[in-house]
Amino acid sequence: MNGRRAQAARNDQVILEAARAVFVADPGAPISAVAERAGVGISALYRRYAGKEDLLRRLCSDGLDRYIAEAEAALTGEDDPWDAFAGFVRRVVETDNHSLVINLAGTFAPGEDLHRASAHANELTIRIFERARDAGVLRPGLAVADVAMVFEQIACLRLGDEARTAEIRDRYLTLVLDGLRLPSADPLPGPPPSVEEVNRRWRFE
Template sequence: MSSSLKDPVQPPPHEPPRGLNGRRAQAARNDHSILAAARTVFLQSPQAPVAAVAKEAGVGISALYRRYPGKEQLLQKLCADGLRTFISIAEQYSDGQPDPFTALKDFVRGIVDADVHALTVKLAGTFTPTPELGELSVRADLLMKSIFQRAFDGGMLRADADANDVPMIFEQLTAIRLLDEARTVALRHRYLDLIMDGMRSNPTFGTLSAPAPSGMELGERWAVPQSA
């Protein structure tokens, strides 16, 4: 991370609040356990039942349902938390410091290290987005594109690079997932270096063989399949 950050990355939204006692403290611990378990379970299989989440969390199914009426609400919560983390990280690089290219690279690294994009992509099309999620998504997209555009306008990126390449870079990097967490991080950073070097402006680069994905292509995965 760059030393130019205005504020440190906020704690993960699944961190239980401190200073609570009694039932409220237990409820907060249960909620933390449920969300952490849901992330683990749904990364492996978005189609998994909520019973698998309760088992992973070590709580009764009734405790889960007291907090989340159904799987739909649980998925919506996970996605909203992921978008808020994305926005928190993006806001730290929105002024383009220390230079636009480094800001873009550090932003991408921050999102990959937070590992929020992998889950949101897994969940795409498995639940109905809420208006709140729509607003968070728009905010996240605007921040991402502004960080990209500063680097592009500064002549630091190849002419055929596109802001819509960035979400696909997130997908490629977060697909790297080994049993060794430290090695996973190291390999993600290795390929981040390779990919970002390929994004740099270089007069010897040829033209890319295909255009960047369109906004419609990126968004079509969020359409919930209609029952026949």
Template sequence: MTKALSGRQAQAARNDEVILAAARAVFVADPGAPIAAVAERAGVGISALYRRYASKEELLRKLCSDGLDRYIAESEKALSDDRDPWVAFKAYLRALVDADTNSLTQRLAGTFTPTPELFEAAGRASELDRAVFARTKEYFRPGIVVEDFAVILEQITSIKLGDETRTRQLRHRYLTLMLEAMHRAGEEPGGELPGPPPSMAELTDRWRA
């Protein structure tokens, strides 16, 4: 049984959630924003923020770590889904779109120095990507590779129109179109995808500070 937090511990945990939510909103909008902007959005003093996170880089690493943890959890859930592989894959991509972890990839890549733990988590995420792809590969049109998914998700999560409800609606609208385009049944006779797929080097080079 999980031990209940004391009043002070519970308040600290709530404050941390508020700080992280504020940091995500601030840095996804502008990775160059000062850490003071996070404190202002969170409604906490800058000294309180620094007691929890000693630097902007530490805060960015925490955001990235949380995003990777969520991505890994959704990937493991997809692999344990015993439904038809294509049905499970569609549910997996929808969950990733709602988790919005790729917004962090787009905006924070190259803005801080990753730790060995982050590289290890990224490696685990990559392994799971390949396992999900292998399980679903027979459903894809020729030419699609596992690295395509990262860019597709970035394209979908770059959509930000209206309020949160409208943004989610539009993201799922275009995800549905993407899924139809990826499925083998949607392939046009003799059609080839333009340009080569993204390489792993292209995807990882963005994380160089």
């Protein structure tokens, strides 16, 4: 990139990081709060994004891109099925993408590009899950939708500063992973969440 384009890319990244922090804390916050946190004028923000929904779609698109990259890495690596599965789960938790899911689902209308990316992410997750399941390293009764719920449960954990939050999430993720890796355990009670139940939250009315 030339100097101007590089600066524009840096400014855009600052805006996205500010938007993530603002909307994870308060999904109902106005777009002006993003401009204030990013240290840019509201006109500069509107030159990049038509409005709040446009910015939310970009945030979720970037999150899906990171998720897909981690899933592809898990599938192309040489780790055994359990290490690939557990490593993937840990890396996704570390990216904290699901803080966006639990805070932004249903607050805007996803575009067709987000639906396609979400479907691709789900396909990759199914492949990772099925490889671990077929290798016999997962407890009986699990479904791929359970993995999505685990991500969201861990994302709900927030204590103090970022370092402490990372510690507490790592603690409970370790407990969850131990629970997932129990091939001789009793089947889980009740059915797993259906695709319709998981997707219902993204309906915007």
